[in-house]
Amino acid sequence: MARSLTSIREIERELSSLRMQPGAETPYQRTSVMTHTAWVPTEWVEAAEDVLSGLAERHPSRTVVLFPQPDDQDGLDGDVEVDVYPAGEGRQICTETIRVRLKGPRASAPASVVQPLLLPDLPAFLRWRGLPPFGAPEFEQLIDVVDRLIVDSTEWPDLPESYRGLTEIFDRVVVSDIAWARTSRWRPMLASLWPDIAGVQRIRVTGTAAQAHLLAGWLRSRLKRTVELEHDSADRLHGVDIDGEPAPFPPGDPPSGADVLSEELDTFARDRIYEDAVRGTLA
Amino acid sequence: MATAQENPLLEGLQIGRTPEPCILVIFGASGDLTKRKLFPALYSLAFRRLLPEKFQIVGVARTEESDDEFRDRMKEAVQQFSRDEFRDDVWDALTDGIRYIAADFSNHEELDRLAAMMREVDEERGTGGNRVYYLAVPPAAFEVIVREIGTHSRAKGWTRLIVEKPFGHDLASARHLNAVIHEHFEESEVFRIDHYLGKETVQNMLALRFANGIFEPIWNRQFVDHVQITVAESMGIEARGAYYEQAGAIRDIFQNHLLQLLAITAMEPPIDFTADSVRNEKVKVLRAIHTPGPKSVVRGQYGRGYVEGEEVRGYREEPGVDPHSMTETYVAAKLYVDNWRWADTPFYVRMGKRLPRRETTIAIEFKRAPHPPFEELAAEGLRPNVLLVHVQPDEGVSLAIGAKVPGQGLTIRTVHMDFLYGGAFRTGLPEAYERLILDAMRGDATLFTRIDEVEEQWSLVDAIVAAWARDRPAFPNYPAGTWGPPSAEELLKRDGRSWRGH
Helix, strand or coil, X not given: CCCCXXXXXXXXXXXXXXXXXXXXXXXXXXXXXXXXXXXXXXXXXXXXXXXXXXXXXXXXXXXEEEEEECCCCCEXXXXXXXXXXXXXXXXXXXXXXXXXXEEHHHHHCCHHHHXXXXXXXXXXXXXXXXXXXXXXXXXXXXXXXXXXEEECHHHXXXXXXXHHHHHCCCCCCEEEEHHHHCCCCHHHHHHCCCCHHHHCCEEEEEECHHHHHHXXXXXXXXXXXXXXXXXXXXXXXXXXXXXXXXXXXXXXXXXXXXXXXXXXXXXXXXXXXHHHHXXXXXX | CCCCCCCHHHCCCCCCCCCCCEEEEEECCCCHHHHHHHHHHHHHHHHCCCCCCCEEEEEEECCCCCHHHHHHXXXXXXXXXXXXXXXXXXXXXXXXXXXXXXXXXXXHHHHHHHHHHHHHHHHHHCCCCCEEEEECCCHHHHHHHHHHHHHCCCCCCCEEEEECCCCCCCHHHHHHHHXXXXXXXXXXXXXXXXXXXXXXXXHHHHHHHHCCCCCHHHCCCCCEEEEEEEEECCCCCCCCHHHHHHHHHHHHHHHHHHHHHHHHHHCCCCCCCCHHHXXXXXXXXXHHEECCCHHHEEEECEECEEECCEEECCHXXXXXXXXXXXXCCEEEEEEEECCCCCCCCCEEEEEECCCCCCEEEEEEEECCCCCCCCCHHHXXXXXXXXXXXXXXXXXXXXXXXXXXXXXXXXCEEEEEEEXXXXXHXXXXXXXXXXXXXXXXXXXXXXXXXXXXXXXXXXXXXXXXXXXXXXXXXXXXXXXXXXXXXXXXXXXXXXXXXXXXCC
């Protein structure tokens, strides 16, 4: 059972002791390519842990998982884990996961907890589960200390209206949307229908609401024309009809959730095509 | 396909460059290279869906085998040598496009049969007349195959010819082979493989040098004391006695892998990463290399010894080797690159068989700090900084720096800052052949050697070998499992230096 740690200093000390290889003179080698912060409200805990497991192995990083518990008594309660993986001949590397429960008023000051834990000079990613509370202090603080925000708008209610808040922050932080990434097999397929698709008036998308709105937004923004959307709800993207004609199914299997997130963590540049598509959902 | 300007939907799409439909014809399909490298690489490409949908492999070799027997044998090879898990669905999709022809390469009629089969495949699978010919055959067979496939009428699509090393055995034979090839193929259709260039860590040398601002300003004679390049193998010559007797270490490793590693280490920044820009810079380095004289090249041959605790035979006892053979299994040399950047900076290179371990490294040793302001005792631990590029194994880069040992006083010890590929990127590194086969299918020749590079490499080798004709060293001169003959140590000792410690 991991020891409960109540300050950043205790967290750092515990990490440093766990990094020491038992019985060896030298510590494990720490390898990090980023700090990955996840904001995980209670209802997302299980889903978040599923995706996080295995991610550290692909992207050696310091992972800071924040669990907001605003209704609890004021305090900070953390635990740390060091996972060791073989790398090269006779060497082992370690990655770190820090879980911090932000209790009481601390849930609204998360940046002050994250900032001392960010690895210097490496990119910082923030994975926000559910719809971010645009304008709320905890969200506003965190996007100012990270380089990239990763959301999955499939998790959001009230689409496309919920995208409005997102459009307000594009100039402050680079945004990745897993729902958008999940349309990545379909977009080249639809692009290959050029020039027939140039005059499209109506599309029908069988998939999640986020995928449907983002594909419609993408077509509107790129083709600079009105495109009506008809949406058939499904848990994944099954088909797209262009003016009543089904588009060919793209080749290959859809990637897993961890694969999609993993790819987003390799991306650093601002995706202006996505930003235009999000604006296009509201057109 | 339309451009993003014509088709706004293409803007921002990350479209991988899937090769166009084609037939890959492997000559030498029953050989070791096909089994150990080519098919595992093709499977890995299929595993990642990087092969074109309309694709066919045709194996050609002298061995009598049916399509099914060939497929079964390749399946076993993939199961044994692939870096990826074996999946029936991936294999089934790949195997659907595998055919085999038993043919004598020099028999015109049998190759007519191959041409007819390929026309059939074009019809059936829509491969559009596009051909990649892979010559995975001994050098003696190159010429006849090139003539045969060259004289068969071309289909309407593109043609690419992948040629394995060695390309000739000296400058004259390389030029002759090239003349034969150019009778039938344009230079842009020829892809000469040096598989070291397909290794991620070799390409990372380009990233290290040209994507980081801190290294390039000190990457020159002002700051670099010398460079050491080691290509060490712990294994012997395996079953390649006949080939190795003709080649020796100088033609097997020095002429190609080693000089390419040197060229990438020493080259000037190319203006871009197109094939010709990179190769233009490499060839300038190759043209500028010289060795100061016969005493600056050492050769060796291994005798009996111990490798990994096992007693192993000497080179002259290997099957297929003359018991009085004078073939070298080890070469060490001091080379200079005569240009503004590297004048008077030695490049010490060594390569050999039956050395204590498998290791390919490039070590850039920087000049010592000019005046360490420490007491004598502290200064004893001060060693020059070394930037070490591990090509294999433990792929990565490490920088040796001096650090204070914790405690009273000031004692300095050398420590390493390491970047390990396996540590930072947890995805498996692709095998060199995966990258190279795919690049050839796409027509990207950046990682292949151009004829002028090959010619410069042979010019240097010919000059070294000519000097060898005049003396007869006392072979064997190093026991298996050691770092080469004593004269290799002498080579550096004369300059007040030593090979990197192990």
